[in-house]
Amino acid sequence: MQEKQINIAFEQYSSIEELLPEDRELAAEAIKAMAGSYAPYSHFNVGAAVRMSNGQIVRGANQENAAFPSGLCAERTAMFAAGAKFPDKEMVSIALCGGIYGRLTESPATPCGACRQVMAQYQAKSGKPMSVIMIGADKVWKFHRVDDILPLIFDSI
Numbered sequence: 346m347q348e349k350q351i352n353i354a355f356e357q358y359s360s361i362e363e364l365l366p367e368d369r370e371l372a373a374e375a376i377k378a379m380a381g382s383y384a385p386y387s388h389f390n391v392g393a394a395v396r397m398s399n400g401q402i403v404r405g406a407n408q409e410n411a412a413f414p415s416g417l418c419a420e421r422t423a424m425f426a427a428g429a430k431f432p433d434k435e436m437v438s439i440a441l442c443g444g445i446y447g448r449l450t451e452s453p454a455t456p457c458g459a460c461r462q463v464m465a466q467y468q469a470k471s472g473k474p475m476s477v478i479m480i481g482a483d484k485v486w487k488f489h490r491v492d493d494i495l496p497l498i499f500d501s502i
């Protein structure tokens with residue numbers, strides 16, 4: 346038996362102002378995207394923004410539904426819209442944020458497992474790393490590839 350470890354490297358910033366200009370722009374788009382959230386049940390508004398390889402940014406926000414499984418997270422709303430709009434372009438980066446009644450969480454909002462799996466698929470489709478930026482009021486995290494937030498990704502088919 347060998348004991349193994351998985352180490353995850355990520356960057357922490359004190360605010361989106363500290364990010365590189367492209368990331369800062371994407372983070373600002375994710376914050377703006379929260380305005381499109383429809384969350385009458387949880388009141389947890391989430392915004393996401395995807396940067397494509399052609400420089401275009403596509404926004405998404407969570408959409409809830411009385412038949413609960415029918416709703417969708419902000420990240421998948423953004424990625425599916427981006428995939429449908431720019432099927433031949435790669436997703437380079439995604440930023441997300443959220444909070445009750447639109448008030449940003451202090452710690453960065455983190456994507457659910459289903460959204461991570463969808464990120465993994467689009468990263469695999471592009472063949473290049475897709476970075477993930479998680480925004481909170483007190484700090485911001487940047488992960489350079491989806492593998493870092495979904496170790497041992499299922500990508501066997």
Ligand code: THU
Nearest residue numbers: 387389391407418419455456457
């Ligand atoms: N939500 C997202 O939009 N993204 C996530 O990664 C986690 C959760 C949404 C779903 C639901 O509308 C609300 O947040 C509360 O769970």
